[in-house]
Amino acid sequence: MLDYKQIIDKLDWEKNNGLIPVIVQGLDGDVLTLGYTDKEALSKTLQTGYVHYYSRSKERIRMKGETSGNYQKLKEAFVDCDNDTLLLKVDQTGPACHLGTKSCFRKIEQIDKLPESNIDYSLDFLNQLKEIIKERKKNPKEGSYTTYLFNEGKEKIYKKFGEEAVEVLVAPNRERTIYETADMIYHLLVLLTYEGIDIGEVVQELKKRHSPEGGKQS
Incomplete structure (x- = not known):
């Protein structure tokens, strides 16, 4: 079994301030994209078999395809002669580019x-919001409503989610339904984070239910 930590430690992380460029190539030989990885993202890639990147713009780790479904399944990994650039060969699901091209x-x-x-990236913000909520749980911030909820504890968090769910049910019009649903989703993410549940686990459960194997096809 490969010692991933030993491999990762041998790479030159200092040259680009803790990041290493990653060239991604499809099984047909076409170069698909270029991204960046840090130690944690590379560890997730090697352990899960699915490519993870470090997003410099969002300053977080993301798995390719987490919102689009266009996953990159790792087949082979190569390192260059200076140990500061990676080449990953992947089995690409769907288009590799965020613009919908191969x-x-x-x-x-x-x-x-x-x-x-032609790809809907509206769920990207949910991932960003989830990370903010997790950060508030880990590092409380004065004046933060999220921090306030975590300080109040389970009873308050569950009560607020219930209240917001009722507000959705009694919303008088489309605009108000959208407004109250946003409140409900935020409080649901707080509730899940409080319980140590990632929204991705919920999505995986939905996928199982609506797959041929799960017996509940949509």
Whole structure:
């Protein structure tokens, strides 16, 4: 069995402030994308077999396909001669690019011809909100409503979720339903975080129920 920690420790993390560029190649040889990884993201990639990146813009680790479903299943991993760049060969599900194309790369003369994205990334914000809530639980912040809820404990957290769920049921119109549903989802994420449950676990349960194996096809 490979010692992932020993492998990770041998890479040169200092050159790019703790990050290493990752070139991703499909099984047909096409270069799909370029991303960055840190030690934790690479550890998740090697242990789970699915590619994880460190997002420099969002400053968090994300699994490729976590919202789009376009996963990258790791087949082989290579390191360059300086131990500061990785090449990953993957079995790509769907398009690799966030714009819905097979690859993030196109001929340079097509630099002004970007396709419109056909992937719904609206769930990205839910992941960001989840991470903020987890951070407030771990590191309380003065004046934060989320911190207030965690300080109050289970009874308050469950009560607020129940209240918000009722508000959805009695909402008088479409706009109010959207508003109250947003409140309910936020309080649900707080409740799940309090109980140590990740929203991804709930999604996995839904997937099982609505798969042929689960017997509850949509």
